Amino acid sequence: MRHRNAGFKLGRNPSHRRALLRNLVTSIILMDRVETTITKCKATRPLVEKMITLGKRGTVHARRQAAAFLMTPEAVDRLFATVAPRYTDRPGGYCRITRTGPRKGDAAELAYIELLGAEHELNEKAQKRAEARTKKREELAKQMEERNPGEQGDPNAEV
Secondary structure: OOOOOOOOOOOOOHHHHHHHHHHHHHHHHHHOEEEEEHHHHHHHHHHHHHHHHHHHHOOHHHHHHHHHHOOOHHHHHHHHHHHHHHHOOOOOOOEEEEEEEEOOOOOOEEEEEEEOOOHHHHHHHHHHHHHHHHHHHHHHHHHHHHHOOOOOOOOOOOO
């Protein structure tokens, strides 16, 4: 019986679990959205909220506490410079968990955990990716045309 045993074990020993959650929190702060299992999302949410609260505090001590938990200095800088100022007038609830369905390999329930108010930045990232993709396609088509200048017909036709 697990009476009064709170928290998620995630099938790992304590050091591995701590490392996993630290990495997830760092990734969420850096990228605004991460897809993982629902249980990991639920275990990560309170830690992300605590980090944002530290970022809202903005003191040197809070910065040192965040640096002790987060994995990279870039995550600490982003937390204090861009993420925390987003939520200055919000008293809590900075994350959203959205279920996405089962994973193909093992049917684990997946979900996105994302920061609220990050939709604008996520849309900009998606737009940049789409532009880069179209640019790469155009360059590839140009290279194919330069290689085979006489062949303008069916690309699957035998030569």
